[in-house]
Amino acid sequence: MQKDLKYWYLRNHRLFEFMSDEDLNEVCLIVGQKKLKQGDVVDLSDIEEDRIFILKKGVLKLVYTSSEGDYIIHDIIQQGDLFGELRLNASAIPMEFAEVVSEDAQICSISTERFKKLLKDKHEICLAYDKIINDKLFKLTSRYQDLVFKDAHERILSVLHHIAQQLGHNEEQGLVYENLFSQEEIAQMACTSRQTVAQTIKELQNAGVIVYKRSKVIITKSTKD
Numbered sequence: 001m002q003k004d005l006k007y008w009y010l011r012n013h014r015l016f017e018f019m020s021d022e023d024l025n026e027v028c029l030i031v032g033q034k035k036l037k038q039g040d041v042v043d044l045s046d047i048e049e050d051r052i053f054i055l056k057k058g059v060l061k062l063v064y065t066s067s068e069g070d071y072i073i074h075d076i077i078q079q080g081d082l083f084g085e086l087r088l089n090a091s092a093i094p095m096e097f098a099e100v101v102s103e104d105a106q107i108c109s110i111s112t113e114r115f116k117k118l119l120k121d122k123h124e125i126c127l128a129y130d131k132i133i134n135d136k137l138f139k140l141t142s143r144y145q146d147l148v149f150k151d152a153h154e155r156i157l158s159v160l161h162h163i164a165q166q167l168g169h170n171e172e173q174g175l176v177y178e179n180l181f182s183q184e185e186i187a188q189m190a191c192t193s194r195q196t197v198a199q200t201i202k203e204l205q206n207a208g209v210i211v212y213k214r215s216k217v218i219i220t221k222s223t224k225d
Contacts, residue, residue, distance in 0.1 A: 057104040076163060084109075
């Protein structure tokens with residue numbers, strides 16, 4: 001049963017969707033699965049065997065930490081996303097972890113060595129992986145442009161839009177998503193202070209740009225990024 005569930009999840013993932021049944025069954029044999037709960041951490045810098053992860057269910061925050069103990073949230077991982085893939089590069093930042101922010105989560109994983117072999121042997125996976133990495137680079141470039149060209153107010157609104165685009169769904173009022181991130185975490189993503197986030201959220205609410213509640217956030221239909 002577990003193998004069947006794993007098969008159909010991988011079959012529907014854009015990294016493996018063009019593989020033959022025979023090849024995909026082989027992949028299932030080398031892919032592990034793990035269930036997690038809110039607050040659980042996957043420390044990517046403290047894993048005996050480097051692995052590539054695919055989020056099967058839930059939402060994670062991907063965090064970089066410094067040697068001084070400071071940390072910054074640099075990405076939100078949603079269902080279907082890969083993470084840990086930068087460790088394929090020896091120069092990648094080693095102090096990185098992912099933390100579950102949803103109620104629960106499930107991940108699949110494969111060792112980097114086996115994944116490298118798949119990229120070498122399976123042309124279709126290599127092409128799909130290249131597309132995924134290009135999409136990530138586009139997101140990173142957009143975030144860098146936000147940091148360089150936008151003020152704190154604009155960066156905070158961009159972060160809220162980014163979360164909504166990844167996790168939200170359309171309702172009559174606008175784009176709605178579960179409020180999984182604290183104002184401190186939003187401040188980290190926007191590279192500003194929590195006080196600035198609190199003030200900006202208040203201003204955005206007063207202007208009718210967002211509806212910010214403990215359980216959910218709504219980006220109203222009239223809002224333009």
